[in-house]
Amino acid sequence: MLSSFAISTAAIFVAELGDKSQLLAMTFAARYRAWQVLLGITVATTAVHAASVGLGVGLGSLLSTELMGLLAGAAFLGFAAWTVRGDRLTDAERNAGSNRVGSAVLIVTIAFFLAELGDKTMLATVTLATQQHWLGTWIGSTVGMxxxxxLAIGVGLLLGKYLPDRLIRYGAAALFVLxxxxxxxxxxxxxxx
Known part of the structure; x- marks a missing residue:
């Protein structure tokens, strides 16, 4: 289980680098307190990754370990290409944080939950769960994200305008290729x- 935790934490951390969720986190951090944003992210991620792990465990029981390993490798190569392409926030996503109706935590939770459905971190978690222990994958993928x-909230607010987006994207893509x-x-x- 510990190796599943470590692998999932590292893989999802890398998958999240340069993802639109990080852009969303920076946007929300400009409007709400950091702890509110982190709590909303944690709640949404825990739910989405629980569903992802369930899906991955189901797929893993249907297919051979070797075939799932091959499919997982191909998926990670696809994630590398997706990472290089990059994500952009739409105007609606960028302005989502400006609505102060209701609790900030609830707004962030709902926004992140919806943003993560079908996202590469969700798909990476499904892929990891086909090969790794389910609990380690769930906890690790949640922690990694x-x-x-x-990091996006802290570093992004301080240095975001100085960090080259291309360097982050290409570094994450290289790790996915590996x-x-x-x-x-x-x-x-x-x-x-």
Whole structure:
């Protein structure tokens, strides 16, 4: 379980770098207190990643370990391409934080929950859950995302305008390529046998 936690934390942290959720976190941090934003992110992430792990465990029980490893490697290579392409906030997403109706935590929770549905971090969590222990994956993926978004809040507010977006995107993509190639190389011989 500890290795699942470590792998999931690292993979989702990397997946979240340069993601639109980080942009959303920075936007909300400009309007609400940091603890409110972090709490909303944590609640939304916990729920989305629980569903992702459930989906991954279901898929993992239907397909062979070797085939899932190959599919996971291909998915990580896809995540690398997605990361290089980058995410952008729409005007509606950018302005979501300006509505002060209701609780700030509730607003952030709902916005993050909706933003994460079908996002690469959700899909990465599904992929990891097909290969790793479910509880370690759930906790690790949640921790990885919350830490990455906390970093976005802290660093983004102070240095965001000085950090080159391309460097962050390409660094994260390179790590996805490494994870993906490792999974493909590890699984391909067993699938072809």
């Amino acid at each position: 919350v830490v990455a978004d906390a 994870f993906g190639l490792w999974l493909v190389v590890d699984s391909l011989p067993a699938v072809l046998a």
